[in-house]
Amino acid sequence: xxxxxxxxxxxxxxxxxxxxxxIWAAWKTKNTGSEGDRSEAIIVGGRDIGLLVxxxxxxxxxxxGGYINGTAEAVYVPDYGLxxxxxxIGYSLSLILGGLFFAKPMRSKGYVTMLDPFQQLYGKRMGGxxxxxxxxxxxxxxAAIFSALGATISVIIDINVNISVIISALIATMYTLVGGLYxxxxxxxxxxxxxxxxxxxxxxxxxxxxxxxxxxxxxVHQVYQAPWLGSINSLDIYTWLDNFFLLTLGGIPWQxxxxxxxxxxxxxxxxxLSFLAAFGCLVMAIPAVLIGAxxxxxxxxxxxxxxxxPKTKKEADMILPIVLQYLCPVYIxxxxxxxxxxxxxxxxxxxxxxASSMFARNIYQLSFRQNxxxxxxxxxxxxxxxxxxxxxxxxxxxxxxxxxxxxxxxSDLVYIIIFPQLLCVLFIKGTNTYGAIAGYLFGLVLRxxxxxxxxxxxxxxxxxxxxxxxxxxxxxxxxxxTLAMLTSFFTNVIVSYLAKYLFESGTLPPKLDFLDAVVAxxxxxxxxxxxxxxxxxIVLNELAxxxxxxxxxxxxxxxxxxxFNYVDSSPELSNTEDN
Numbered sequence: 001x002x003x004x005x006x007x008x009x010x011x012x013x014x015x016x017x018x019x020x021x022x023i024w025a026a027w028k029t030k031n032t033g034s035e036g037d038r039s040e041a042i043i044v045g046g047r048d049i050g051l052l053v054x055x056x057x058x059x060x061x062x063x064x065g066g067y068i069n070g071t072a073e074a075v076y077v078p079d080y081g082l083x084x085x086x087x088x089i090g091y092s093l094s095l096i097l098g099g100l101f102f103a104k105p106m107r108s109k110g111y112v113t114m115l116d117p118f119q120q121l122y123g124k125r126m127g128g129x130x131x132x133x134x135x136x137x138x139x140x141x142x143a144a145i146f147s148a149l150g151a152t153i154s155v156i157i158d159i160n161v162n163i164s165v166i167i168s169a170l171i172a173t174m175y176t177l178v179g180g181l182y183x184x185x186x187x188x189x190x191x192x193x194x195x196x197x198x199x200x201x202x203x204x205x206x207x208x209x210x211x212x213x214x215x216x217x218x219x220v221h222q223v224y225q226a227p228w229l230g231s232i233n234s235l236d237i238y239t240w241l242d243n244f245f246l247l248t249l250g251g252i253p254w255q256x257x258x259x260x261x262x263x264x265x266x267x268x269x270x271x272x273l274s275f276l277a278a279f280g281c282l283v284m285a286i287p288a289v290l291i292g293a294x295x296x297x298x299x300x301x302x303x304x305x306x307x308x309x310p311k312t313k314k315e316a317d318m319i320l321p322i323v324l325q326y327l328c329p330v331y332i333x334x335x336x337x338x339x340x341x342x343x344x345x346x347x348x349x350x351x352x353x354x355a356s357s358m359f360a361r362n363i364y365q366l367s368f369r370q371n372x373x374x375x376x377x378x379x380x381x382x383x384x385x386x387x388x389x390x391x392x393x394x395x396x397x398x399x400x401x402x403x404x405x406x407x408x409x410x411s412d413l414v415y416i417i418i419f420p421q422l423l424c425v426l427f428i429k430g431t432n433t434y435g436a437i438a439g440y441l442f443g444l445v446l447r448x449x450x451x452x453x454x455x456x457x458x459x460x461x462x463x464x465x466x467x468x469x470x471x472x473x474x475x476x477x478x479x480x481x482t483l484a485m486l487t488s489f490f491t492n493v494i495v496s497y498l499a500k501y502l503f504e505s506g507t508l509p510p511k512l513d514f515l516d517a518v519v520a521x522x523x524x525x526x527x528x529x530x531x532x533x534x535x536x537x538i539v540l541n542e543l544a545x546x547x548x549x550x551x552x553x554x555x556x557x558x559x560x561x562x563x564f565n566y567v568d569s570s571p572e573l574s575n576t577e578d579n
């Protein structure tokens with residue numbers, strides 16, 4: 001394949017445009033608010049992200065390289081098809097559920113990151129434990145999509161994969177470094193527009209290629225391969241449901257999502273943004289589905305691609321760039337390449353910013369430097385971690401042979417560990433650190449012992465319906481991931497109430513409450529709301545009052561009212577409590 005100078009020029013122009021928008025947004029951040037608000041301006045954009053920009057950035061966070069490429073691949077691969085392309089419906093439902101149940105309580109309490117309520121209720125140690133799967137999910141996700149971008153660019157313009165990955169990562173890291181959420185949000189607007197325009201321009205040209213059969217015919221009839229609508233065998237229904245629940249429920253507890261929720265100007269806006277993004281995800285999936293269907297409807301021996309076809313060459317994961325390269329005119333394929341690049345960068349920058357935000361606030365500031373008053377220090381910690389996490393994701397994309405396997409496992413941990421913990425901390429009164437730790441460990445053990453084929457990790461527990469594939473890997477048909485999630489949830493609740501009963505009944509002496517979770521409920525380990533939010537970030541009628549900490553009796557300490565009740569507070573009441 002010849003080196004395409006035009007393609008390289010198109011990519012350079014696109015990257016420079018994105019960088020210019022990111023730098024402009026960084027300048028806007030610098031001139032917005034006081035120095036004391038600088039760290040929160042970077043993390044949550046000063047809480048003034050509007051509906052238009054907010055809707056674009058929340059949609060672009062989900063519509064990434066994995067979303068676009070993965071949807072096209074699922075539709076193209078025989079025996080899977082559209083029936084197994086679960087990401088569009090799963091992520092859209094995830095955003096709807098997030099808007100209905102999670103956005104309002106999180107935004108109305110004025111949290112800054114997703115981990116704030118965990119540290120408030122369970123303490124800084126538990127917050128640190130939950131940071132691990134959250135960080136793994138963000139980092140491996142960024143590495144996986146950087147890897148996908150490198151392969152995509154190499155297919156179309158024949159440039160070295162490593163160079164394309166490094167340059168893309170540098171651009172995304174640079175504007176995230178200088179501008180934080182403002183840069184990420186405003187570049188997302190440009191990137192989402194490029195995704196929509198680039199893919200939709202490519203579809204008509206690819207569909208009109210002489211080697212492509214009518215996709216309406218190949219949807220239900222076998223022509224070159226099985227119909228691309230796909231089907232779900234009765235033996236695979238539980239696997240399908242397990243993956244569907246993982247996408248739908250496991251798509252909620254991500255810092256990248258809550259960063260947009262918490263940047264909204266009000267709790268109602270946060271809900272509306274979620275619903276707008278759900279609609280956006282469905283719309284943006286349509287061209288990817290069509291490209292996958294076109295790939296399944298093509299006689300590849302009649303194209304320059306030749307024989308065998310992509311699935312035989314084990315290049316099914318690259319079906320989207322292959323369709324752009326071989327079924328579209330050269331100049332059109334460059335538009336599509338820009339769309340894929342935009343999709344990747346719009347997700348990678350969000351993941352890098354999310355990871356650095358959680359570290360700077362929940363690990364550095366709230367765990368080690370609670371008394372810091374120099375917000376410039378927190379800003380510099382964020383900048384350093386953006387560089388470190390960006391470099392780490394790039395290194396994993398270049399060096400790791402199973403980045404996608406690592407991401408699958410880490411996203412499972414987000415679903416199995418963080419989601420049930422989030423349910424408990426927001427909606428179940430009475431859970432405590434003992435239950436949280438037990439649920440964390442039970443969920444982790446059940447997931448690891450279930451095995452992971454992508455990492456060649458053999459299972460220790462063989463659930464009903466397991467089988468061995470052609471590569472001697474053990475495949476679990478049983479929905480063990482959802483079982484692990486439910487086990488983690490119920491373990492948290494049961495152990496929490498058991499610990500509460502044992503300490504309050506006197507069965508266990510107070511000195512054994514070494515985590516200060518029941519008897520010594522109000523301790524330095526559990527941070528006051530005042531350390532998590534500032535009253536000027538949210539209006540008074542959205543701020544739950546903080547009860548004075550005078551009594552340490554068992555009946556009054558295990559109430560958790562400040563974490564669950566939505567009580568309007570007057571200015572007089574707030575002033576009294578602040579004093």
